[in-house]
Amino acid sequence: MAIVHDWLVTNAGAEKVLSALIELFPNADLFSIVEFLDEPSKKEFLQDIHVTTSFIQHLPFSKKHFRKYLPLFPQAVASFDLRKYDLILSSSWAFAKGIKKDENQIHICYCHTPIRYVWDLKEEYFRNIPSPFYPLAQIAAKYLQQWDIQTSKSVDHFIANSHFVKKRIQNIYNRDATVIYPPVDTTSFTLCKEKEDYYVTMSRLVPYKRVDLIIQAFAKNGERLIVIGDGEERKRLEAMATKNIEFRGWIQKAKVIATLQKAKGFVYAAIEDFGIAPVEAQACGTPVIALGMGGTAESVIDGITGVHFHKQSIEALQEAVEHFESIYDTFDFATIAKHAKSFSKERFLHEMQTFIKEKAYH
Incomplete structure (x- = not known):
């Protein structure tokens, strides 16, 4: 199995999902457009797992400014050679679902959201773009919308991280999705009845x-x-x-x-x-x-x-x-x-395992 994640630069919500997927499928190979995690984050959830990155990883100034190469991200994801895998699981809020696959491969996409900055939050993101570059950004957004819809067709099964995202998948891609909420660490975050005034x-x-x-x-x-x-x-x-x-x-x-x-x-x-x-x-x-x-x-x-x-x-x-x-x-x-x-991690692992067994190994 291959797991494809958009990019690894921080240990946030999407990475909690990835960490659980790695726990569920410890022998899976991991792919990401770039990997610039700090050492504590690497040890926390990647352990000794090797990450195959794209050519973006090696471009000038990519560590601090990899997002400047965003127009190249579709090409970067498409460049991953995934031909040897029967099952591809993408963890996608942007580009990971755009991988190339053959007809005999199964692609399951855990969709955190369709690309926010070319759909519902487009204007909010574009507000910070200098006016001389605005027309170019509009062209890029239009291209990415078309690319996003086109690549959604190669996904065999969508999983949405909420009913809110399920509706967005239906509205944008005209595809159905199964809702599996992300894992929350309810074993570390535990009940305390003594509250303070803040x-x-x-x-x-x-x-x-x-x-x-x-x-x-x-x-x-x-x-x-x-x-x-x-x-x-x-x-x-x-x-x-x-x-x-x-x-x-x-x-x-x-x-x-x-x-x-x-x-x-x-x-x-x-x-x-x-x-x-x-x-x-x-x-x-x-x-x-x-x-x-x-x-x-x-x-x-x-x-x-x-x-x-x-x-x-x-x-x-x-x-x-x-x-x-x-x-x-x-x-x-x-x-x-x-x-x-x-919303526990145990519930997430059980629901993901059940879904993948049903869709990929039926």
């Missing part, structure tokens, strides 16, 4: 995560907020923060767990494909304030494991925090943690 959010600090909404809402309400994560938006977010808001960057897993366990509530404002962090918080028995759209509409039960708000605005989030405070005594931390178990 809120926490955790994500990459990039525009679509909308951490700016959370910062602005908490700058107004004065509640203590801890921000875990780093990214291109950090300086801008720190500039708008007040004294009650603390940035911790990326911290060790044990410290993440302890912070989530003791938090009064977890706050999340992104339209997420699934969103593992809000489920990790729930595994700690911590209720969540989340957008009632995307993956968090599925993982957070309004009024039981948290509170939904329905508009990405400071006002809507502020109202949600006030409502959260007013019903806080009704939350049962053990019930919240039990709900998170339905």
Whole structure:
């Protein structure tokens, strides 16, 4: 078996899925457009597995600027020689599903999302492109849309990481998909009933995560907020923060767990494909304030494991925090943690194994 992953540069949500797939299929060969993981991340989930990379790995300045070669990514994925494998499993949020295969090979795609920056988040990503390059970017986006639809036809079976993504696969590719939620580490993130008076959010600090909404809402309400994560938006977010808001960057897993366990509530404002962090918080028995759209509409039960708000605005989030405070005594931390178990890694491994046996070895 071959497993094809888009790129390996960080240990985020998609890599948690990849780690579980490697555990399920330890003898599979792994392919990725580039691999620039730091040593701790490599040891954590790749161990001694060799990664076959594409020609992008060896291009000038690719370690820091590999995304600049994005127009070449379709060619990079197509260059992988996968002819000897009966089964190809792609872990794709962009290009991995575009591999070349023969008719006698089976290609199962675990789709984290169709390519966001050429479909639903196109305008948001394009906002940062200098105006002289905008027409060229529009042409590239049109080409990638056509490529994305065309390559979807060579996928034999789609797995979606949420019902939200399943709908997007249907709308964009006109294909059906089976929903298998990503694995959440519910054995490390465990119930704690002793809560302290602070809120926490955790994500990459990039525009679509909308951490700016959370910062602005908490700058107004004065509640203590801890921000875990780093990214291109950090300086801008720190500039708008007040004294009650603390940035911790990326911290060790044990410290993440302890912070989530003791938090009064977890706050999340992104339209997420699934969103593992809000489920990790729930595994700690911590209720969540989340957008009632995307993956968090599925993982957070309004009024039981948290509170939904329905508009990405400071006002809507502020109202949600006030409502959260007013019903806080009704939350049962053990019930919240039990709900998170339905997204466990064990459940993911069982569902993936069952699906692949049925589709590939029937």
